Amino acid sequence: MRNLKLIAGQVFRKNIRSFSWWSLVLMPLIGVAVIGVIAFVMSQTQKPATVLVSGPAAVQTALVKQSSDSQHYKAVASKAAGEKQLAAEKADGLLVLASLPTKKAELFQRDDGQNIQTDSLTAALGGLNTAAVAQSLGLTQAQLSELLTAPKLASSSVTFTASGKMTLAKSKSEDLKSMLSLVVGLVMYLFLLSYGTMIAQEIATEKGSRIEESILTAMHPSTQFYGKITGVAGLLGVQLVVYAVMGGVAWAVRDKIPQVRDLLKSFDWSQIGWPFVLVVMGFFIIGILSYTILATVCGSLVANQEQAGQALQPVVMVSMIGYFAAIMAGSGNSPIIAVLSYVPFLSPMIMPARFGVDQVGLANVSVALLLNLVFLVAFTWLAAKAYAANVLVYNDSGLWKAMKKSITVAKAR
Amino acid sequence: MLEVHGITKHFGDQLAVADESFTIHPGEIMGLIGQNGAGKTTTFRMILGFLRTDAGQILWDGQPVGKMNRDLIGYLPEERGLYPKLSIEEQVAFFGQLHGMRKKDVLDALPEWLERFDVKGKRTDKLKDLSKGNQQKIQLICALIFQPKLLILDEPFSGLDPVNASLLEQGIQLMKKQGAAIIFSSHDMSNVEALSDHLVMLKNGETVLSGTVDDIRNQFGRTRIYLQDPPLDEAQLRALPGVTEVQQHAGHYTLHLSDEAAGRDIFTAVTQNGYIAQFAQAAPTLDEIFRLKAGEPNA
DSSP: OHHHHHHHHHHHHHHHTOHHHHHHHHHHHHHHHHHHHHHHHHHHHOOOEEEEEESOHHHHHHHHHTOOSSEEEEEOSOHHHHHHHHHTTSOSEEEEOOSSSOSOOEEEEOTTSOOOOHHHHHHHHHHHHHHHHHHHTTOOHHHHHHHHOOOOOOOOOEEEOTTOOEEEOSOSOOHHHHHHHHHHHHHHHHHHHHHHHHHHHHHHHHHHTTHHHHHHHHSOHHHHHHHHHHHHHHHHHHHHHHHHHHHHHHHHTTTTOHHHHHHHHTSOGGGTHHHHHHHHHHHHHHHHHHHHHHHHHHHHHSSSGGGHHHHHHHHHHHHHHHHHHHHHHTTOOOHHHHHHTTSTTTHHHHHHHHHHTTSSOHHHHHHHHHHHHHHHHHHHHHHHHHHHHHTTOOOOSOHHHHHHHHHHHHHHO | OEEEEEEEEEETTEEEEEEEEEEEOTTOEEEEEESTTSSHHHHHHHHHTSSOOSEEEEEETTEEGGGSOGGGEEEEOSSOOOOTTSBHHHHHHHHHHHTTOOHHHHHHHHHHHHHHTTOOSOTTSBGGGSOHHHHHHHHHHHHHTTOOSEEEEESTTTTOOHHHHHHHHHHHHHHHHTTOEEEEEOSOHHHHHHHOSEEEEEETTEEEEEEOHHHHHHHTOSOEEEEESOSSOHHHHHTSTTEEEEEEETTEEEEEESOGGGHHHHHHHHTTTSOOSEEEEEOOOHHHHHHHHHHSOOO
16 A cells, blocks of 8 residues: 555656646646637727618618627718728728618628628618518508517427437537537547556656566555556546636636636536536546556557557547547437447547437436446456556567567466 | 575476576575576566466565565666656655655665765756766665665676776675675676675576585686796696696786696696796686586586
């Protein structure tokens, strides 16, 4: 236990003091911050488009009233006056229409001006034209209102039980959940590669420098293995705490910093809920640990640091399958994806994505989580044995031959 | 006390060590010699528990060595390895703690060890910034600072200059005085001769020599005569009865005898004119015996 703690502490301290680990932890936050800054700069530098309106006074008045943050309307006396202002770069566009109702309106846009939203302009003109036509037909205000009212489309999302019974899903339009589950898949892919690289390189370096033999004089290889995994688990814990603290701080100051408030308001947090958060976290922890253990075993197969990349190949390949399957899960249910979502290594990326788009309920997710947890325990035990056999075997001829040699050594031990 | 009884090890069809036996008491040093691939490192790995023996037993104080408290084992591997980004004190503290020392005790003892081995550099210096020789000394300190009871040194002298080799010899002698059972391998027979209470020589896994240095040398008889500036030339020396070979180098001659009894007549012949600077009759050096045994066909 003393040496396990020592190894765990060594892995933990070495990485928590490293720039690369903090870059890894802060990478998603830096990503969010960069997006926020870009959005903020764009919102500060992008001026609203100014559209001059030449035409009947009623149209001018109505459009000026419809001015928004992104598009301003301004009345001009004539087309010529408008062209003059357009030439002087006082506006971005000139709308010309002779009368109302009409079948023709013209919009002149400056090439170098702000972008004019023609869709909203067309919609506004359409409304005004309909009102003018209705007035000429002698319709009352109520009749006009009825004419302009579009039917409401009520949309609800449904799922089907095993017996085929249709039930209403708790909430559809869960874009945030499905987006988050894919983002978590991507982040997990990046994290597991980073943790995998970290641990595989560490072991390959220890093997290559032969310091491994000095360490193993004092302890059994499995103690060192469990120590390393415990150290990585500690780092993972700190990483989650950092996110929780930063999330808490952002939540606490959301009303004081407009950018944070706007960012948080842009999501409908009611869509998420604790079950989703816990599921994502559970798979996140199990996923990272599973892949870290896989990387540890693969790292123990190579002879030196130069071969650490080779050690990561299986990790990269398996995780890529999981990641792409997670993306495919978002575009529809398929039997293969459904099966893969229970398979260890793939499940941590696919299952949250399927849960995010309501392909599965909490019961299925719980089964998958349990399967992964049981697998993780068994895999850890087997990996410790494999590590003990591999870690003092030196073979430069690739992973496969190193594995065969390890099996020979394992029998000889 | 370390007792090795008839250990044998195969890797597949290849025999690595065959029926090897020796005993090392506390306060004794044993030299393990042999050419590359003779089975020395395999022997060490079996003692350390990295490899299981196919046959035989390894005991520490009468118990299987696997049950030994690993805090008491110091090991210096043949290929040197350290964490280059750690400082001297971090590195030594790590190994000291691995073997049950408190960090404070390691750091308190460190200055004395750095002085003993004349390590150039501050304790906060990173290992990658030290010279190769100093790195080697730090690794040795890592293996000694917890004062092991069983010390295994695989080629400890390789790459050391004579001054540092002498410091290392003193370090090993210190461990011996403190009662450690020490086993080391070396290709430099002068180190082996100077340090070992007894030695074992392996050849292709087989034990070809075993015993104290004197016993082994005496097995070959006092069949070497060393002369300096004798009154006879090389041809005359070669013609003396019992001389089988004469080697000459800068006024020094080494005569190989077929029988040590011929020494008396040779003494008379080379001192016929009185004083000569050197006449010594001795057994072959360990270096000669090593080369002789290494060159012999397998049994």
